[in-house]
Amino acid sequence: MRNFEHITPPDLESAVDLLSERGTKSIAGGTDLLPEMKSRLRSPRRLVNLKALEELRYLKHNARKGFQIGALTTLAEIESNELIREKIPILAQAASVAASPQLRNMGTIGGNLCQSVRCWYYRAPEFKCWLKGGDTCYAIEGENKFHAILESSPCCAVHPSDLAPALMALGASVHITGTDEEGTVSLEEFFVRPKASNRQMTILGANELITEVQVPMLDGDSSGIYLKAMDRKVWAFALVSVAVQVSWDKERVKGARIVLGGVAPIPWRVPAAEEIVRDQAITEEIATSASEAALEGAQPLRDNGYKIALAKALVKRALMTLAERAKK
């Protein structure tokens, strides 16, 4: 790790101001940034310590606004929060299968949504890949069994977050504070495919911070599920994951949000599949055709064709499980 300056700002406003200077990064849990710095993938000159900003550590809930979760809330707090477990269990579920207990004690919800991809070419300092400003995505022609089956160009890394698909299925938004302005955007707007002018997976500017995650009230009878396939029982990023949140009218689906993880550079919402289950009672046939629709357009690379069958199976399993529960 190279030397750096470490500043603890007195408040959010000063934090954002400090971030405006080049070579500055914010640090909260540090579970993503510190390994990058240790491997010299990133060497910021200055770190702005957010951990001391108590105003970003809260978890509120009310019947009108739903959940407001301060960006510094840790994954462990989300996992164990009684209200979350009761009202939006999909989020607690997603948090509980992320990383490891140690990492969940450190990692924050804000940091989780802003984390870099885990692509091993990106993480290896030896490769100057496209995402790091180079010309080539080495994974497209290289070792790509963990990579994207959708939107795999110009970068085929997958978005690694477990919380993001769950939050997107809940229709969540993030509140962003910057030097000049602040505002709230939906996660669909927050996550963007990387492009040459913005080689990252979010719209967040260098001098902006997520300060709050907002989960709206779910209407009436709603249930959700997060399924994650891994190649190790714990501390592994998703091979594929799926988050499904369904609002019910008895046993019929009023509306559903279906989001895949581990398949594209961003959490991948699949409106075509959502459309298929809308106003339906979920049968095996409906679930199967929704799963087919969810993977419409998927194009596997050399080593990741298995993800298509896997993702379909998870979508179907999630829908069938929710339907079973709805009957009870």
Next chain:
Amino acid sequence: MARVVKTKTEFEGNFFEQYIVIEGDELTPWAADEKLEKVGKCTPRVDGSERVTGDAKYTYDIQLAGMLYGRILRSPYPHARIKSLDTRAAEKLHGVRAVLTHKNIPQIPLRMGQHFLLEPTLRYAGDEVAFIVADDEEIAEDALELIEVDYQELPFVIDPEEASQPSSPQIHLNGNVLNGKPEEYERGDAEKALREADVTIEARFTTQVALHNSLETHGSVCAWEGDSLTVWDSTQHIYGVRAGVAQALGLPLNKVRVIKKYMGGGFGSKNGAGKYTLLAALAAKKVGRPVHMMLTRKEENLAAGNRNNTIQYLRLGAKRDGTLTAIYLRSYAGLGAYSLWGTSPGGPARQLYACPNVKTIQYSVFTNTGPMAAFRAPGYVEGTFSFEQAIDMLAQKLHMDPLELRLKNYIDTNPMSGMPYSTKGLREAYERGAKLIGWRERKSKKITQGTQRRGFGMASQIWGGSGGPPAYALCKLNNDGSATIITGTQDIGTGTKTVLAQIAAEELGFPIERVSVELGDTQDGVYSPLSAGSMTLPSVGPAVRVAAHDAKEQLLSIAAQVLEKPKDQIKLKDGLLHVQGLEKPVELKEVLAMKLQNFMIIGKGARGPNPEKYSVNTFGAQFADVTVDTETGEVLINKIVAVHESGRVINPLTIGSQIEGGVIQGLGFALTEERVLDRHTGLVLNPNLEEYKVPTALDVPEIEHEMIDRADPYANNLGAKGVGEPPIIPTAAAIANAISDAIGVHVTDGPITPDKILKALNKTQIGGNHA
């Protein structure tokens, strides 16, 4: 009196005949029904408290006045030549004390001249280019970036089968195949037998490169005093490091002291001096200050050794009744850039069963990748993965129970040498294991419908583990009735200290608390072999017993003179002298310190030769109960049963730890662990503990283990054999067979990850339902 005798030793599947020096008279082995008080009893680790409290000092913990830190610049290319190298900017950085390159150090040949300590030719991505010592690690790392190197890239090859072709880029002058040709073994006529067999099977297997990932990385701390060098080294062989360092630096053996008191794992990868050791020693000499050089986790995973990958082509032939008639194996193992030896993936095929016609052709091939190193039963883990799966394929084809097929081909003599085994408890291991897993009732527990398929599998294990001479020990008796055992072995984390204390206490008739064990220091100790090949206990333990016996006899002679009683009327028990005719036992202290003031008894012991007419091997069987999710490819291991025979059990607690550790490492090899190389650049993509996936606590199932506890009457005076390696050998094969039982198709490429399971299922009925 010292004597020279000839003995046969087996190490990592290879046999050696050698002359050795032994001393003292061999003791009669403890009988099978011997009444032993310490040996065979659950004994907690004698150094457990210092290990868990942090008092134990590992190599990494060594802090010396004025100590500097070393860092190594490594090749970014799998094959390259250094055209030019400029270290001026690095040298100018504040805090940098020395920069070593091939230009300013002597040309020191390694591995019999296969390569040099530093040289312009680089043969894998990670090969050493330069060495920097600085005031701290961060400065040294900053300085690495300031060294300018102009590399000429050379063509490279990473696949061992491809590398064996003459048209491939050549890595060493003598070609890529070790010794210029494959190692061949044949008994009978395997090709003819295959043609004549009633039933044959044929399959191609591959096993991946696995990394040791010892918790403590490789490294050394080197300090000079005048012309004497002290090396603290994280090693499995302090005398081996001493020999390597002395030879490389041209020092007499008595000027090199190697110390290793505690160790955070080695698994075969720490069997000698490393480049890091020699570079630290050279730099310490140059700057006149001690140098601390520990590899980072990334370096550990690039340059510190690995279990080589293999490609194995196997054919089996059998009669309709299951009698094995032919085994034919052609294998390719990737050595990486440097090695003097190759493993024996053909070992299990040659040894496990009675089969008159066996041929194994083993290619060990250099590739432009990190060099292999012994890794807990090298060759046999890979060989068993394929061979024991092939046996199951054969059982399937014969419609035979896999266990019955194995029993059908059971053999009590070593099929290679014809010699009887000193003990072979495999039949009992099969029986006990089958009972514990519920083998004969498994059909009722199998799940053959739905997405959660449950299956059962098993595999057998054979390995050496006899240990052998030379190994020496001393037993010092102090005048307060306490004893110190001195050896030159090392406790690599297996509990050596504890079991040696048990053996000495048993022989002396002392309570275990009165016995301390000193090891891990070449200057204070006496020669012991490397702690590898499952040989520490069966090599050093017998020497300790002889030394303790010698000391006890001397003590009893002295006691007899002081007490004026015949020696044969005095016995030692619980550290007390029981004298015939005296009502109360006598405290040793009374006899020794009170009457004789200061004195010391020194008992000497050496390991005797191995038996000439017996084959000493270890055996075992493991059974796996798994559930496979046919839609996600995820494998849940419900239970592993491991039953092994390694002769007499000295300590059920430490042996249990070995079995559990071996099984866990074996299931990592089976399911998750794989070093991944980028095929286009030859760079390792996962040299870290995030993406190189060792099992976590949640990956570990219930492991039920048992020992067939049987004193080996011929192996040595303890009747004990090694157990470090055996438990990892059959695990992956047992799991693979259970997976195949669950999903109806064999996955022949390791590790068996979800993508491979889904791919295999895709070709079957089960997969067809949802694909």
